[in-house]
Amino acid sequence: MKLFIDTANLEEIKEANSLGILDGVTTNPTLLAREKREPVVQLREICSIVKGPVSAEVTAQDYQGMVKEAEELAKISENIVIKVPTTLEGLKTTKILSQRGIRTNLTLCFSPLQALLVAKAGATFVSPFVGRLDDISTEGMDLVSDVKLIYDNYKIKTQIIVASIRHPIHVLEAARIGADIVTCPFKVIIHLLKHPLTDIGIERFLSDWKKLKDTLGR
Numbered sequence: 001m002k003l004f005i006d007t008a009n010l011e012e013i014k015e016a017n018s019l020g021i022l023d024g025v026t027t028n029p030t031l032l033a034r035e036k037r038e039p040v041v042q043l044r045e046i047c048s049i050v051k052g053p054v055s056a057e058v059t060a061q062d063y064q065g066m067v068k069e070a071e072e073l074a075k076i077s078e079n080i081v082i083k084v085p086t087t088l089e090g091l092k093t094t095k096i097l098s099q100r101g102i103r104t105n106l107t108l109c110f111s112p113l114q115a116l117l118v119a120k121a122g123a124t125f126v127s128p129f130v131g132r133l134d135d136i137s138t139e140g141m142d143l144v145s146d147v148k149l150i151y152d153n154y155k156i157k158t159q160i161i162v163a164s165i166r167h168p169i170h171v172l173e174a175a176r177i178g179a180d181i182v183t184c185p186f187k188v189i190i191h192l193l194k195h196p197l198t199d200i201g202i203e204r205f206l207s208d209w210k211k212l213k214d215t216l217g218r
Contacts, residue, residue, distance in 0.1 A: 024052035047077035057083035098122025131164035
């Protein structure tokens with residue numbers, strides 16, 4: 001399973017990339033707005049750090065506008081992937097972009113049937129949002145399970161990016177289901193590595209080592 005970071009913050013991306021675990025980046029208009037910089041400049045810098053897919057989202061509502069934006073975003077770098085909303089206009093856009101060889105990430109997917117349609121339209125990736133479903137008392141990971149089953153049934157090549165990750169359990173469940181990718185905020189990535197017994201073990205080893213050195217008079 002690949003690991004993407006869900007942020008537009010350069011420092012977070014650099015730190016995650018330095019760990020040797022980062023496979024890509026997902027951004028959205030909200031994340032880019034937080035950085036208070038020209039989005040194209042920010043995306044170009046992100047692409048210079050990470051060699052994997054970097055998702056950049058269109059903001060137009062009609063497919064003509066989406067396609068125009070997508071073509072401009074795709075010029076930023078060869079690893080740019082165009083995020084498109086899971087709507088009727090988004091499906092039209094996905095079909096056109098796939099025919100032009102531009103990769104797409106269909107975002108804001110909340111049902112298995114949406115995931116089936118975007119795959120048929122030629123989506124490279126689909127992003128089921130699990131945390132937002134959990135927020136309305138719906139089991140978000142059930143969506144991922146259903147999408148995975150449907151894609152496996154028909155040998156669909158669209159890759160599943162589990163998005164709207166809230167905590168490490170979402171990542172664990174995604175791995176158990178067999179999702180292709182998870183995209184996480186930086187704080188969740190850090191929490192994946194943390195375990196109290198690891199910290200306790202290190203503290204114990206260092207304490208015992210210090211006692212030995214003290215005993216030997218060093």
